[in-house]
Structure formats: structure tokens, C-alpha cells
Amino acid sequence: MRTAIAGLDVHVSHDDVVGRDVLLWHHGSPQTGAILPPVQAAADARGLAVVSVARPAYALSPRVPGRTVADVAVGLRPVLEALGVASVVSVGASGGGPHALASAAVMPGLVRRVVTFASPAPFDGTEEWFAGMQAPQALRAAAEGEVARRRFAEIDEFDPDSFVDADYAALRGEWASLGADVGASAEFGDDGLIDDDLAFARPWGFDLADVTASVLLVQGERDRVIPPRHARLLSEALPDAALQTHPGDGHVSVLRHLAAAL
Template identity: 55%
Template sequence: MITELDVELPDGRRVRAADTGEAGGPRAVAPLTVVWHHGSPHTGALYEPLLGAAAARGIRLVSYARPSYGGSTPQPGRSVTSAAADVVAVADALGIDRFAVIGTSGGGPHALACAALVPERVTGVVTLASPAPYTDAFDWFDGMRSPGALRAARKGRAARAAFADEEEFDPEVFVPTDWAALEGRWSAVLADVQASDAFGPDGLIDDDVALASPWGFEVSDVAAPTLLVHGELDRMIPRRHASWLLGRIPGAKLWARLDDGHVSVLDVVPDALDWLLEAAAPARS
């Protein structure tokens, strides 16, 4: 069962959250709570097969819609760091002390922000196909099939918003394994992207500007156990981004998926949840 709720924030905003609740009923305590950071664009909804993988492990799953997505209040000028305070507010509203985080695609940096900024709350972090912070250390756009939106975001919000008026989706950004996933086991992902259209383009615009701007923290401050997962065939966020993160997050591990692209990498979710359970074991003992 999924409970949806609006969480009121100190600045007057609200975020829409979703919660699967305590696994096994009111007397059971889930061995782990995982906060899911959605990609760009999405609504923040929880969907299969993510739900099934969590339920099979007794994991409590929580998600929230970033500002301007899924009914959450806009937050003009938000940065990647803004996610940490919003997640803490959601966790506090749900009575959750410690939790792990998973971020997919544009959600990856926001998951890392939680681990860097509220380390006392985060037991582990997994990113799936996450970008790295913008850097001159390598060609950040190299290997991206359609980098126009992020190039525009580098020039500021006005330029990114103007690009949105002419933006067209390039189906070649996804490899065949991605399309097979979207048309089959991960069809709910595509449905959620389509559902996000009802909330307008501002969430995606603000995400891109935040991702292409300074994040507001150093990834070297991420102290929690960290797993980076990336598809070698990813044409949206090339695997070079994961390699850069790997060299700068202390103790991070990289699972390179040889046959995966940007979406099919989600097939690793069950194994990633197992990894988070193991990472959280010392905190539960």
C-alpha cells in the first residue's frame, strides 16, 4: 500500500511524498528505509518493479517530488543541495531517523547531496546513471547524444527555458536495451515521464540548471558507503561521469554494466537494494 502526503516546509513550500509504510504491518519494523530520488522528468511516484523489489526485501520505500514536479511547490533558484533539507523534512514528517538513498539519472546528484550534507542520517547511497558535477577536468558533454538542454542550462535558466520551446526528443538517445526495458519490464518509467507533462516544464528546467551549475557541496564529503552504477552504452550520461565520481568519493565502488544504457541499468535495482541492506547492517547492529 502506498500513502501519498503533502509535507509542509518551514519556508511555506510543500512537497508531495509517497511512502510504502512499515513493511509487514504496524508491528513490524522495516530493516531499512530507502528514499528514492527520481529522474528528470518524473512525478515522484513509486512504481513497479521498484516496488516489488523493495517489498520482497521488507524495505520501506519513500519518494518525493522535487520542486515543480508532481504537485510539489516550485522553488526558484534551487540548487542540488536543496534536496537535503527537503528529504530531512519528509523523513521527519514520517518519523524516520536513518535511511539510505538511491538516485537515478538526474536524481543521482540529489541523493549524493543528502549523503554529503546530512551524513548522520544516511546509511548508504546508490546512484544509477548519474551525472558528475560540471567540470573542466574532462569534456563533460562528450558522448552525450543530445546535450543541447544541458548546454543551454550552463548559460542560465532563461537560456534553458528558451531551449524548452524548441526542444525535441531524440529517440537515438536510448539504445535498444533501453527501449526493450521501456516497452517491457520498466514501462511504468515511460508512463511516469508522460504523466509529468501535466505539471509543465519547470521541474525539468530547474533540474538541468541545478545539475549544470555548481552543486554547492564537494562529492569528496560523501562519507556513507557509495555505489555508482552506470551502463557502458549510456548515450544520455556517458560512463565517464561515473569514473570521475569514483575517483573523488572516498571508498566508492563502481558497477559498470557492459550491455546497459541509460534506462536498462535499472535492472540492477534488486542487487542495489541488497547492497544497501548490507551497508546498513552495522548501523542496525
């Protein structure tokens, strides 16, 4: 089911999720917010309904200029209240990771658990933050501000070396829907991706110390998009976090561990 709630483009796996435990899926950058089949399958196997919300400026969700990571989480509260869900497992992949954490900080009574896959850590203003990224140019531009990030968007092209063989295998197999959804997001323009990058490169609007829910950080050791150091930084800063690394995985293939993580 797809509907508009609190002005946002919302996807729900079941017509009625009142009183249910849900997997709140925070999509990567860029995507449309559609519920991907492997996410649905992993949730179904564990009796969870799925709620996925397109962040502002993605798909049919209107843009919120200057939004922070925390702003997005605050915007999700009325969605979950309107749906009447009982509890939330907040799960974020890549650019969805910070938003999964923010949801736990903003809604501590509702979000019981958090799982992130290849999430960036808060920007600390150092050169080390970019270390290990195959193509950090977009985030470097975002750190300079919106004008620089929009200027870079005019010449931005995907670097195929950002993914390892395992990532391409995942995109040909179980996670083919992710690649298709990234392609589908293109018709809505670059604003969502640009605003995500800007949000990652500025203060997130909450402290990691405020995330009291238990957090599982899942990270591929071969990730060239968000390097493993980011997961270690998150693990050190979060009050209740476990770090799970996978030596053979990159940025996309690490998602094959979703079912086990749940």
C-alpha cells in the same frame, strides 16, 4: 499513500514507516515522484519501505527558483523526520543521482548507503563534460543560464537515438511504468526539468568529499544520455565508492540491476 509533508508532494509505500529502514527514491528528470512498481518490488524483497518525494516544481511540489542540488536534500530532512524513519538507503536514477548523493552529505547520520544509476557528475565547465552525450543541447543551454534553458525548452524534442535497444526493451517490459510516469509528468509543465538542468550546471552546494556513506555507482557502458565517464569521475571524487559497469546496458536498462544493487 500520498501526502503533503513540509510543503512537498510525498509518496510512501506504507501507512506507518516509523522506525523502519527505507529506500529513499530520487526520481529521474522528468517524472512525478510516484513509486514505480519495480522500485517497490525490489524494496519489498529486502524489507525496505519506500519514500519518494517529488522535487520542487515536479507534480504538486511548489517551485523553488534557483535551487541547488543540496537545497533539495535539505528540504528532504523535515520529511524524513516527520515520518520517523530509522535509516535511509538513498537511491537515485539519472537526474536523481546527484540528489541521492546530496542527501548523504546533508544527513550523514541518517543516510547509511547510496546507490546511483547513470548519475551525472558535477559540471566542470569543460567540453569533455558533454562528450558522449547524444543530445547535450539542454544541458549546454543550462550552462548558459535560465533564459537560454527556457528558450531551448520551446524547441526541445526527444532524440530517439539517446536510447539503445536495451533501453527500449526495458521500457516495453519491467520498466514500462517509468515511461508512463514521464508522460504523466508533462501535465505539470517544464519547470522541474529546467530547474534540475540548471542545478546540474551550477555548483551543487556540497562537496563530494563530504559524502561519507558508502556509494555504489551503477552505470551502463552504452549510455548515450549520461556517458560512463561521469561515473568514473564520481568514483574518483567520492571517499568510499564502488563502480559497477554493465557493458550491455544504456540509460534505462541499467535499472534492471536495482534489486542486485540493494
